[in-house]
Amino acid sequence: xxxxxxxxxxxxxxxxxxxxxxxxxxxxxxxxxxxxxxxxxxxxxxxxxxxxxxxxxxxxxxxxxxxxxxxxxxxxxxxxxxxxxxxxxxxxxxxxxxxxxxxxxxxxxxxxxxxxxxxxxxxxxxxxxxxxxxxxxxxxxxxxxxxxxxxxxxxxxxxxxxxxxxxxxxxxxxxxxxxxxxxxxxxxxxxxxxxxxxxxxxxxxxxxxxxxxxxxxxxxxxxxxxxxxxxxxxxxxxxxxxxxxxxxxxxxxxxxxxxxxxxxxxxxxxxxxxxxxxxxxxxxxxxxxxxxxxxxxxxxxxxxxxxxxxxxxxxxxxxxxxxxxxxxxxxxxxxxxxxxxxxxxxxxxxxxxxxxxxxxxxxxxxxxxxxxxxxxxxxxxxxxxxxxxxxxxxxxxxxxxxxxxxxxxxxxxxxxxxxxxxxxxxxxxxxxxxxxxxxxxxxxxxxxxxxxxxxxxxxxxxxxxxxxxxxxxxxxxxxxxxxxxxxxxxx
Amino acid sequence: xxxxxxxxxxxxxxxxxxxxxxxxxxxxxxxxxxxxxxxxxxxxxxxxxxxxxxxxxxxxxxxxxxxxxxxxxxxxxxxxxxxxxxxxxxxxxxxxxxxxxxxxxxxxxxxxxxxxxxxxxxxxxxxxxxxxxxxxxxxxxxxxxxxxxxxxxxxxxxxxxxxxxxxxxxxxxxxxxxxxxxxxxxxxxxxxxxxxxxxxxxxxxxxxxxxxxxxxxxxxxxxxxxxxxxxxxxxxxxxxxxxxxxxxxxxxxxxxxxxxxxxxxxxxxxxxxxxxxxxxxxxxxxxxxxxxxxxxxxxxxx
Numbered sequence: 001x002x003x004x005x006x007x008x009x010x011x012x013x014x015x016x017x018x019x020x021x022x023x024x025x026x027x028x029x030x031x032x033x034x035x036x037x038x039x040x041x042x043x044x045x046x047x048x049x050x051x052x053x054x055x056x057x058x059x060x061x062x063x064x065x066x067x068x069x070x071x072x073x074x075x076x077x078x079x080x081x082x083x084x085x086x087x088x089x090x091x092x093x094x095x096x097x098x099x100x101x102x103x104x105x106x107x108x109x110x111x112x113x114x115x116x117x118x119x120x121x122x123x124x125x126x127x128x129x130x131x132x133x134x135x136x137x138x139x140x141x142x143x144x145x146x147x148x149x150x151x152x153x154x155x156x157x158x159x160x161x162x163x164x165x166x167x168x169x170x171x172x173x174x175x176x177x178x179x180x181x182x183x184x185x186x187x188x189x190x191x192x193x194x195x196x197x198x199x200x201x202x203x204x205x206x207x208x209x210x211x212x213x214x215x216x217x218x219x220x221x222x223x224x225x226x227x228x229x230x231x232x233x234x235x236x237x238x239x240x241x242x243x244x245x246x247x248x249x250x251x252x253x254x255x256x257x258x259x260x261x262x263x264x265x266x267x268x269x270x271x272x273x274x275x276x277x278x279x280x281x282x283x284x285x286x287x288x289x290x291x292x293x294x295x296x297x298x299x300x301x302x303x304x305x306x307x308x309x310x311x312x313x314x315x316x317x318x319x320x321x322x323x324x325x326x327x328x329x330x331x332x333x334x335x336x337x338x339x340x341x342x343x344x345x346x347x348x349x350x351x352x353x354x355x356x357x358x359x360x361x362x363x364x365x366x367x368x369x370x371x372x373x374x375x376x377x378x379x380x381x382x383x384x385x386x387x388x389x390x391x392x393x394x395x396x397x398x399x400x401x402x403x404x405x406x407x408x409x410x411x412x413x414x415x416x417x418x419x420x421x422x423x424x425x426x427x428x429x430x431x432x433x434x435x436x437x438x439x440x441x442x443x444x445x446x447x448x449x450x451x452x453x454x455x456x457x458x459x460x461x462x463x464x465x466x467x468x469x470x471x472x473x474x475x476x477x478x479x480x481x482x483x484x485x486x487x488x489x490x491x
Numbered sequence: 492x493x494x495x496x497x498x499x500x501x502x503x504x505x506x507x508x509x510x511x512x513x514x515x516x517x518x519x520x521x522x523x524x525x526x527x528x529x530x531x532x533x534x535x536x537x538x539x540x541x542x543x544x545x546x547x548x549x550x551x552x553x554x555x556x557x558x559x560x561x562x563x564x565x566x567x568x569x570x571x572x573x574x575x576x577x578x579x580x581x582x583x584x585x586x587x588x589x590x591x592x593x594x595x596x597x598x599x600x601x602x603x604x605x606x607x608x609x610x611x612x613x614x615x616x617x618x619x620x621x622x623x624x625x626x627x628x629x630x631x632x633x634x635x636x637x638x639x640x641x642x643x644x645x646x647x648x649x650x651x652x653x654x655x656x657x658x659x660x661x662x663x664x665x666x667x668x669x670x671x672x673x674x675x676x677x678x679x680x681x682x683x684x685x686x687x688x689x690x691x692x693x694x695x696x697x698x699x700x701x702x703x704x705x706x707x708x709x710x711x712x713x714x715x716x717x718x719x720x721x722x723x724x725x726x727x728x729x730x731x732x733x734x735x736x737x738x739x740x741x742x743x744x745x746x747x748x749x750x751x752x753x754x755x756x757x758x759x760x761x762x763x764x765x766x767x768x769x770x771x772x773x774x775x776x777x778x779x780x781x782x783x784x785x786x787x788x789x790x791x792x793x
Contacts, residue, residue: 390627393790396639396728403636403790446604450790455729 045161046234046299047154048144049291053318059131063138070186073193085195091442097374098442100411102381106373113366120359122250124350125336126257130243131313136236139187139229140297143180150176154294180230181222188221234298237311244308252355253339254347257312260286260303260334263342268303271327285329292316292334302334380416381409382469384449384481391486395452400487404449408469410439419472420449424465425485426457436472451485458487581605588777593646596784603784610785613778617768618786626789631733631763638791639730643720645793650783652765654775659722659763663747665705670744674701679741682726685715733761 050056075082077095084093092099099106121128130137151157151172163169192214193201204210210218228236237244251257265286274280286303293301295316300309302316320334338347350356387403395401410416420433431451439445453463463485471477496505498513506514518524537543539557546552578585584605588596596602615624618635622628626635638644641659642652664670670678681698684690702708702715712718715726724732733743746759756762772778786792 387625387790389623389625390634390636393627393634393636394730395637395791396725396730398729401637401790448788 045231046297047157048297048299048315049154049294049319050145050148051291051295051315051319051322053315053322055314055318059141059313059315062132063141065133066135066138070190073190073198081197083194084197087195089442098411098413099377100381100409100442102409102411103373103377106370106377109366109369109373113363113370116359116363116366119250120356120363122247123252123255123353123355123359126251126255126312127243127247127310128312130237130241130311134311136228136241137297137311137313139183139225140233142183143229144233144297146179147176177230180226184222184225184229185218187225188218191221192217234309237298238309244311247308251306253343254353256336256338256347257306258302258310258314258317258334259337259339259342260292260305261332261337261342262303265303265333285324285333287323287327289323291319291323295319306339377411378479379410379412379477380418380469380471380479381411382467382479382481383407384467384483386483386486392488394455394488397454398456399452399454400458401450401452402485402487404451404467404483406433406447406449406467406469408437408439408445408447410441410443410445413441415440416477417472418469420447421468421470422451422465423468423480425451425463426453428457429453429465429485453485453487455487455491458490461487461489463487585777588780593650593780593783593787596780597646597787603788606781606784607788610781613772613782614785617772618782626786631761633732634730635786636790637730638793639725639728640720640791640793641722641724641732643793644787644791646783646787648720649786649792650779653782653786654767654769654779656767657722657765659748659761661710661723661743661748661750661761663750663757663760664745665707666709667706670701670705672745674704675741675744677701678705678707679737679744682715682740682744683737685726686729686731688727732763 072083073081077093080093082093082095086093090101118129147157151160160169160172189201196214201210201214232240265284267282267284268286268288269281269283271283271287272281292303293299293316295318296302297313297315298309298311300307302310314336317334317336321331324331324333340347383406385405385407387405391402393401393403406420408418416439417436418439419436422429422431429451430453431449433449434447437445437447449467451465465483465485467481467483469479469481496503496507502516504514504516519527540560541556542553542561543556544554546554584602587599587602588606591599591602596606618626621632622635623632628634628636633639633641640648642648642657662668664675677694677698678701679698680694681690681702684695684698710717710721710723711726712723717723717725731740733739742759743761746757746761748761748763750757750760768779768782769775772782
């Protein structure tokens with residue numbers, strides 16, 4: 001950003017006020033490391049103007065994705081809730097697919113995929129998540145939209161905020177807060193409904209039968225939604241959210257973000273008709289109308305360049321384009337552009353950027369692992385636990401016996417009858433195990449396996465054997481567990 | 492720290508470092524101060540309500556608080572809740588265990604699993620000291636995971652052994668106590684050959700004669716195998732009750748098991764006593780059955 005450094009290292013307060021507040025400093029340290037302090041908005045709630053435009057439309061379209069959150073719990077599948085995190089029974093249902101804790105590593109892969117998707121998207125086009133998709137951005141957007149419906153334009157809202165408490169003020173404010181609280185409740189209720197049956201949750205709500213956990217989560221999460229989206233707003237993005245701080249490490253000079261075209265815009269100034277005899281001043285395209293600041297939901301001035309308060313929502317682009325249209329100048333004074341473009345260099349193709357290559361290969365790995373996991377997710381899971389005390393037993397007929405406890409998990413939704421058999425080891429090997437083991441759906445069944453080998457046939461202390469567990473009705477459901485038969489030192 | 496203060500009106504404390512780094516005197520927000528004072532008020536409440544102030548003279552006494560609440564009492568109450576819950580949840584299973592015979596318990600898969608699951612701690616507390624974890628056995632104490640049972644290996648016999656105990660009994664030097672040292676050597680080689688399943692020579696025949704003379708067959712059976720399980724070892728199998736070492740085998744034949752003279756154990760005799768657990772176990776009616784089922788499934792139950 002050093003090339004954007006302006007005339008001075010003195011920090012002056014702009015639209016907001018800097019933490020140093022207009023104090024002249026003679027400290028050279030900041031200048032030495034090429035840092036420009038940008039003001040952040042600290043003067044009360046930001047009341048941003050809303051104006052129509054392409055990005056405004058795009059934001060609504062993307063935000064409508066979140067409607068799924070509210071609809072999701074009511075989807076049904078096979079007479080059951082389609083998406084259900086059944087914590088009590090430790091099962092995750094998703095459209096007929098049941099995931100048990102044994103397969104939870106797939107979840108780790110899903111998280112990895114999305115973490116890298118976030119990094120890749122940020123490397124290419126900045127805080128796409130923050131600007132369009134983040135639930136905080138979306139909820140705040142909806143909350144302020146409602147606020148405008150009740151209280152009017154930003155200047156009216158500011159006036160109302162400053163006005164002393166009166167009956168009129170309460171009459172305007174209360175319906176808004178009630179609506180906000182209702183949205184908060186809808187949000188937290190929908191969240192809880194993914195963990196328990198949604199219809200049942202409604203029924204129990206009206207019967208006043210909620211337990212403490214449900215009540216606490218719904219109340220706390222609902223109030224948090226109300227508080228964050230209604231009151232904290234841009235302060236969350238600027239002050240709380242860690243993403244604002246790490247984005248500096250995720251964005252480089254090739255990242256396209258909403259940027260003010262300084263070369264075209266400066267020197268900025270109001271357009272005036274020159275008085276007779278006066279020479280028209282040489283001005284850039286920026287007419288310093290401040291509309292880009294007025295529409296910004298976090299109250300930053302994009303003309304100061306990339307800054308951590310900017311969530312790259314593109315609303316300033318809409319604002320500036322509407323002004324450029326009016327004054328008959330080309331659009332795009334503020335546009336999605338990278339710093340490298342302004343130095344005159346071309347951007348390399350997306351797939352030739354090292355960060356994109358690294359991110360997308362990790363994503364490909366994670367996606368491959370997810371697909372592999374889902375495709376090979378066995379309907380049966382077997383753990384064979386070798387008895388450790390005693391490791392082996394001398395039997396009266398001179399053979400050595402080992403004991404296993406088999407834990408058989410049935411991940412299907414119907415009952416399963418399995419047969420256990422052994423492969424490998426000497427021909428004289430014999431074993432005893434329950435003949436047909438019934439495993440109820442979604443449960444673990446343990447059974448005992450006793451294997452005997454005559455001592456004279458043991459050539460090593462460790463003899464590898466395979467424990468085979470198969471469904472007697474569906475032979476394709478079969479799993480082989482490699483284990484080791486342990487005996488005494490051969491004589 | 493500079494003496495000069497370029498910001499006289501902003502309420503700083505006058506402590507300025509590096510020209511512009513200064514300490515301000517900003518009061519905390521009101522809500523914060525209110526919580527701070529509320530904290531002090533809470534101290535009064537805590538002091539009155541909970542056991543708080545240690546009293547003098549090292550008596551261990553302290554002010555008891557208004558309700559007499561203590562952490563350990565609360566823990567005990569909570570734990571009692573858990574215990575009651577367990578008792579209620581498994582009451583029907585416990586009733587079944589008490590009512591059914593061990594053989595029937597063994598046939599009921601669910602009940603068997605319950606008995607096994609609830610026996611692990613009990614076995615560790617009462618049995619594993621001698622018989623080893625998992626019935627692995629210890630020197631002089633029998634392995635429970637094998638299929639060699641002196642007193643019978645079906646679950647009812649195991650139950651009887653736990654309930655009433657067992658006392659090993661083998662006379663020294665044969666039934667009449669009249670075997671000579673040479674004869675003992677001879678019969679020692681004979682029983683080792685029996686176990687190994689070989690030996691057809693003269694020494695084997697001589698040992699067999701001593702076996703008859705010592706009337707060993709009365710307990711161990713004519714072919715070295717007891718006719719019914721009554722505490723005598725099966726001499727034809729591969730499991731030795733005490734040791735497979737020849738010197739040790741000879742010692743058992745020479746000095747017997749639990750042999751007493753004038754109320755004292757004779758020197759060299761093996762002591763083998765399984766105490767009766769019907770008095771030792773808590774809730775013995777059910778727990779003996781539970782343990783019998785557990786031991787039966789260790790690996791060698793019949």
